[in-house]
Amino acid sequence: MLRKRRTGLVATTGVLGGVLAVTALGGTSIAATGTDDAGNHATSPAQAQAKTPAPAQTPAKQGAVEASEARIEITPGQGSHHVGVDDPVGVTVGKGTLTKVTMTAVATGAEVPGTVSADRTSWKPDGPLKRATEYQIAAEAQDAKGRSASNNATITTVSPANDFIGHLSPEDGSTVGVGMPVSVTFDRAVDDRAAVQSEIQISSSSGQQVVGHWFGDHRLDFRPETYWNPGSTVTVTLTRDGIQKTVTFTIGRSQVSTVDAKTKQMTVVRNGKTIRTIPISSGSAEHPTYNGQMVISEKYSHIHMNGASVGLNEKNGKPSYDIKAVPHAMRLTDSGTFIHGNYWGADSVFGKVNTSHGCVGLRDVRGGGNDRQPAAWFFDHSLTGDVVIVKNSKDKTRLAPDNGLSDWNMPWSEWVAGSATG
Structure with missing residues (x-):
């Protein structure tokens, strides 16, 4: 199973399992509480005296x-x-x-x-x-x-014990789509967000301004106001505890695909030109697909999909669906939205009827072995970081910007307001 993970390690003093890992981003202002260490033992009278001002x-x-x-x-x-x-x-x-x-x-x-x-x-x-x-x-x-x-x-x-581990995406040396934000998730809550954010510097060869936004106290994302410029290079520099770690990735060609749930067609636009229109089947009236801008965060040649994993069960308690090997699956949200191959639906469904539980389905064959199928073509021509926009769905739920890499659904003024460094 091909899998493109959206997590990698921030910076490191050692190598664990072939991945860079760092106990970075710790410090005076972001120390954990309640943890004994060399500077946090029970206080003896002598120590209490030592802690008084000089x-x-x-x-x-x-x-x-x-x-x-x-x-x-x-x-x-x-x-x-x-x-x-x-x-x-x-x-x-x-x-x-x-x-x-x-x-x-x-x-x-x-x-x-x-x-x-x-x-x-x-x-x-x-x-x-x-x-x-x-x-x-x-x-x-x-x-x-x-x-x-x-x-x-x-x-x-x-x-x-008072350090943080930060997991960074995308990976060093990768080529990604124009919608890929820089996302750092921490293994525990960050108290001093400004101190941590100031240690992460991001620049683009395009000269685009990049601003960070905190989603709670465990996740910090960075993006420009509009999608990254195609062909630009983004450099992430992390400095902490005497270590400087640099991660560089490249923005590939621009590809933005728009799914129209009303017409049941997906238009694939590359570098400003439509290169293909694909019949699709999106979420049914009972399970409509989210509207909004989503970003491909992971790619799987095959994946097991089970309704119970996203809380979709029949009255008898059995999952609403259980498909062992869904081909050409690409994740759009953390809550379970994928764009994927569908071999179990009749050919007459695509472009005609919305039948899914919220995903976007493209025609495919069992096993995904036919490269001429629309799902195979779209999978092969997509990068993590490519944008997929859904419109005209009957869903009324606001797609949360932190549901997957859906950062682009937040207005720029609101995004900037979520920065801890101004």
Whole structure:
């Protein structure tokens, strides 16, 4: 069975089963709650004291010696937990210069290499930190009169338990239709949507503006205002925890097919020209097909279709249909709408009668082995990401934009309003 999945892994530090996987997109602001890790254990009295704000900067000597004017700031602040391993970490000084900075892993004593700026007013580590690690930062500085000041902080980096896995479609290196959005689904809820969205940058060689939209707290899709320009290249850059992952895919030719449920014909338009009109049979009066813009998300040479899987059963409890090998099936919605081959209907049905349970059926043969059949032709000439529009169906239900890849049914102003980054 040929299957084009619409899920792939966002970015990774390792390889699992031949697919890229990353514990990426974690960080200070999107840490999970209620999970014990190196920075989230039960608090002892000593730890409680350590979590209090750092005291005022301390001059090296007290008494007659005046306090230093140098003011040292450590980022993030004392007691910070769930710090992303590539979050901004460093030391700056005002009204003075740094004389010494050390950053060490508390458990091992290993020192973190770092670099002081040329003017000696800032310091930062040379690379990403380790996960689930407690670090101590100690800094010393002098003001213009040579008076010393010091400051220190203890921070803890995020553990893998507080990271997110993001599954990205389409796949790297793929060629897709003009309607394919970039879709990222997360394995658990994202609290700080702006932080996560800002780590995903998308550009197109066409110059089209691309905007993200959140469907709840588990899914983030990106698309331009209108379909992608044919032949353009889309680049997705994900940056997190010292890792930069780039996914690139190509937009193929433009193909938009329009199913008219009233005339029972589908018009296939490629690059602005009609290349074929195909008789179809769509949803019956009892089970009308959705109206709206849908996108092919998966392709199957054969698929088992059972009415019980979408809640369609007879009064006796048996599924309304149970077809073991439906040929040339392409998914249009997550709720179960397909455009597929139909070998069990009489030839007189196509172009004449709407008989399905909501899918769009094209004439085919059992097994799908005849390439001259309309279903085989359409399957062979379609890409994931191609648009299929249904109109004049008697269905009155609004097709939800997050039902499959139906993003294009949302007005642009509403789409932009769903972005977490403005």
